[in-house]
Amino acid sequence: MALDTSPEKPAPVRAVAQAIGGWIDRLGAIWVEGQVTQISRRQGMSTAFLTLRDSLADVSVTVTANRALLDSLVTPVVEGASIVVHGKPTYYAARGSLSLQAREVRMVGLGELLARIARTRRLLAAEGLFAAERKRPLPFLPGAVGLVTSQGSAAEKDVVEVSRRRWPAVRIVASYSAMQGVHCTREVIEALQRLEADADVDVIVVARGGGSVEDLLPFSDEGLVRAVSALRTPVVSAIGHESDDPLLDLVADWRAATPTDAAKRVVPDVAEEAQRTMQLRERGRRALLGRISAERQLVTSLRSRPVLADPRGGLGERSREVEALRERGGRAVRHRVDRAADDLDHRIARVRALSPLSTLRRGYAVVTGPDGTALTDPAGLGPGTSVDIRVASGRITADVTSTSTEESPDA
Template sequence: MTQEPTAPAPANSAEQPYPVRSVAIKVAQWIERLGSIWVEGQVTQINLRPGTRTAFLVLRDTSVDMSLSITCDPDLLRRLPVPLTEGSRVVVYGKLQFFTGRGTISLRVTEIRAVGIGELLARIERLKALLTAEGLFDPRLKRPLPFLPASVGLITGRASAAERDVLSVAQQRWPAVRFVIRNTAVQGPSAVPQMLEALRELDGDVDVIVIARGGGSTEDLLPFSDEALCRAVAAARTPVVSAIGHEPDNPLLDLVADLRAATPTDAAKRIVPDAAAELAGVREMRARSAAALRGWVQREANALRQTRSRPVLADPLRELAHRHDEVERSRTAARRCIDHTLRTEATRATHLREKLTAVGPAATLARGYAVVQRVAGPERHVVREIDDAPAGSQLRIRVGDGAITAAALGTTRLTPQTTDEKRK
């Protein structure tokens, strides 16, 4: 069967608006194209009136504040092996319907399956593996808590035992601590959206954030393993402490938080120091410091006394006197050495003078020798050979006690034999 081509829709404008029926029909046609789908959520409301042919439910997302209206046959609810209650996690199969008369959308379901605890735990394990692979549990990403936070954010149930434990223990340990409390649901479909909103409000305005709950069943603690909450805690700028208080099974919040506390009381002990213990520590440190200072002063005083008792400091002039004696001995030795050297050199000079006098011209003349000089004008020449004083030369003869003027009458040359005999 062939379908006739539809005429093009007229142009839409302020002058040619769509009537409500056209819009409603178009929306219904688009929703019809989606077909049948599987949807998972948490039942927050069940309206099953006796005598009616339709049961109404509200299915809420477990991570965000979004819900969807559901309709089904009442017999579908009655045939379930486990009665459906508010808060149950379910997977439904159905088809979206748009009611053009009221302009509302609902999901008409034909099958409802309860999500068991085993399936939920398996999903948590798969999410744990995913977050581990992304590095959200890496210990290197853990931020240290401040030693003394000025303000602490607390996310917990209203008037809960966890709130009382955290406040009482923290104020006993450090009375000046200031808390900024955000009371939220800690179980059920609205827990995750409310905790996310509280986390956004506190992040950056306080020094540390504590998410606390006093334990509970595995089903009650499912919101603390929600992916959206884990990613929000990992992305927070403020250090987050997880204090769920459930030892057998740790929710994923314990792994992604910067610090895991076993109980809310343990969290209070972790976030603020004990004033009494800190004062005792200060007193102990002061006592140890004073003892160390006194010991140091005593050691330095003993060292000073030992130094002062040394001979060089007991009698400072003793070393100078010892050095003075050494200097005097050195001076005496130097003077004696100099005197000996002077006497030796004086004796040597006397001997040399005597030798020089003995071989000098005056001594030679005194022994009977004479020096003959030929006078030639103003000049005088010593006569060494007979050729230096020919006959007629004017001579000057110097003897030991004066000089004699003479003239050369002649010369006589000695023969070699005469010379040898003379020498003999």
């Protein structure tokens, strides 16, 4: 229950300690996993004291265990070992400290550790953290190379020496951390975050030499894998040897077999690049000279053709062809005009033959009455009627003196 306190009615220390002890006592026995960072076995005492530390966070708890319980284990408990403790949290009011009274201690064996790593691998793979499409390309020539390793290690020496031998101007930004032990995972994550915050770092190399499976366990920690996956800067994993397979290798953008291999992959070789540049320049020069030579041959071939050797040589022949065509065209036009003129004369002759004037010229005449109509019958014309006679060359006005009717030859 909560303590009822006030400035006028404060609770004594013993009451607070008793309340805390009561709250903690309500937890009951629990299973706890961690790494042993310290063991204290005092001479003549039946109780041993261990410090159990979290593998990722900077948190630890004291464990009290019966000495006989620890001695009964097949594998002795040593500093750095991973154990699982079944115990009851206890608060010691006299010292104001919390400890875990161990009832059972189990060593986390290699087989169990590997099984846990396999389960973690399947979990992270299902989330897509190892997918190929998440891999980021490494820069061709990084402005600065971030290096996460332990200070003064052989891995640091290999990466720095190989990188500077390949490209002397390369800048190495080292962020040191423990590369094994209980602090390894946390310190590596902090080192990665420091390099991620540096805008000049274009790629990060996590390098460590070879080691046992237990030494490489921190690099399969789920927290470290997720931290690397969240980075924006490309990461190269150079942990252990080629046969080692920590989960960091799967989430990294590039896996190197060794720290030396990582340096070769991240930093280009200035001699090789200079040689490649010279080869490309030579290939370009040869290609350009070949193209110029081909164009020269083409120009020479064009100049050797008759039409270009003597441009006016073909004009005479073409002018004669044009003149012949003009002559043919003139003859065709004249022939067409002559035929059209003959046809016109024929048509005019036919029209003239059909003209009434032609009939009049043969001695015929057209007689019209007073009303101007042509007369075909003398009936109705009395003596003295004035008529108009149309002949080929003019008109005659006459008065009728008499008329007679003749029977038509066709009757």
